[in-house]
Amino acid sequence: MKNKLRRMLKTTETEPKKSPSSTDQERATTAEQAAWLAKGADILTFEEEWIVRLDHRYPLTAQHGHRSFEAVFESLQLPHPPLALDVPLEQIIFFDTETTGLKGTGTTIFLLGFARFEKGELLMRQYFLPHPHYEAALYHHFLLDIGEDVRFVTYNGKSFDWPQIKTRHVFVRERVPRLPKVGHLDLLHVCRRLFKGMYDSYRLTRMEERIGFERTDDLPGFLAPMHYFQYVEHQNPDIMSGVLEHHLHDCLTLVSLYDECNRLVTHRQDASSQIRENIAIWLADLGIHDQSVKHFGQADELTAQGWLRQGMLYKKLRQYEDAKICFEKSGTYEGFIELAKWAEHIAKQPAVAYDYTERAKNMLADHQLLASRRERLVAELDHRSLRLQRKCRR
Structure with missing residues (x-):
């Protein structure tokens, strides 16, 4: 695709056509x-360059999937640490x-945009790069609009x-020197945490199932x-209609998906035991x-790993009896x-500790582990068993 773009933009000596006159170029640009x-777009200029900006505004009562934008507006103001934005x-x-691609300095961003709450509504704004050599105009207006922080x-x-963006900005930084102070909440990592073990794919379109949004005729x-x-070849905006709609839905999905995740974390929405x-x-x-204790407490049942992690949490909080129950259930x-460890150091019962150690060694034989990890664990457990045997003889 990169080579195709270069060929389209390159004028070779073998081409029989004459270079268009400045008047022809002006007419084409004007059209x-x-x-x-x-x-309904705006044309924004910067020096000799220009870009396209498209705005869509939605009232807070509007919805994307089964989430209203008003619900997201409320979620953004809840001070819950994992999803709070300061x-x-x-x-x-x-x-x-x-x-135009997935990586590399030759990859060009031709469309970027965002949704943002302002003046009692949701603004969806898109910036389109009509010609690849107009990047300075693209970043000038985008960075100007988003602000310093x-x-x-x-x-x-x-x-x-x-x-x-930072990679492409390098090429225009003499003309557009400023990059803002940026913080980041990546919902991909949030969804992988919240819905671990529940999906075989965490693509954004898969997560749209959770917010009740289904795309129709999506590009x-x-x-x-x-x-x-x-588009670069023909300059017809209709060519980009599907791309613009796809990008718009991507941004609006982020808005609703944030609320979905926030409601689960803040206990404002019922969740399965797995999610809790x-x-x-x-x-x-x-x-x-x-908050971790609270979520564990709201889970109707836990996996073996869940009981183990809850036990480790209680151990850290020095609630040893609660930790003991969780470790047993794991x-x-x-x-x-x-x-x-509990029996030896807390309960001071070396015989009980020895029994637990031997049971751990027996269970270890049934687990598939890296050879190096297995050898280390066996050595540690053998050392513990010998020490506990000596304590029992005293």
Whole structure:
């Protein structure tokens, strides 16, 4: 696709056609801009360059899937650590891009945009690059609009969209020097945490099932570069209609998906035991212990790993009796190792600790582990058994 774009933009000596005159170019540009203006777009200029900006505004009562934008507006103001964003509401933008490829300095961002709450409504704004050599205008207006300090809410944007912007900005930084202070909430990582073990794929379109949104006649994302190349050749805005709609839905899905995740984390929406367990483990990893305990407590049942992690949480909180119960219910070799530690160091019962150690060794034989890890664990358990035997003889 990159080679195709280069060929389309390159004028070779073998081409019989004469270079268009400046008057012809001006007429073509005027017609192209007029076509965009007829679609309700704005034409933004910067030095000798221009781009297209399209705005859509939605009242808070409007919905994307079964989520109203008013519900998201409320969620954004809840101070819950995993999903809280520490800036005023107007500095939070739900952001996505469309590019000519997946990586590399030759990859061009030809469409970027965001949804943002302002003036009592949701603004959806898109910036389209009509010609690849107009990138300075694209980044000038985009960066001017988002401000000096923003928080992006994206889907895989932390490792792709924003790094790609920084890469492309290098080529125009002499003309557009400023990059804002950026924070990031990547909903891909949030969904993998919340819905672990429940999906075989975490693509954004799969997550749309959770918000009740189904796309109809959607242009697949992998076709977007081809449409852009066709646009560069023909300058017909109709070519980009499907791409623009696909991108718009991507951004609006981020808005509703944020509310879905926030409601689960803040207990404002019923969740399955699996989700409660996943949230509890996530919060424990973040050191938010009180909320982790609450989510564990709301799960009707836990997996073996869930009981183990709850036990580790209680151990950290020095609630040893609660931890003991959880380790027993886990039925794992890790749980029996923890029980052996409890019996030896807390209960001061070396015989009981020895029994737990032997049970851990027996269970370990049935687990598929890396050879190096198995050898290390067996050595540790053998050492523990010998020490406990000596204690029992005293």
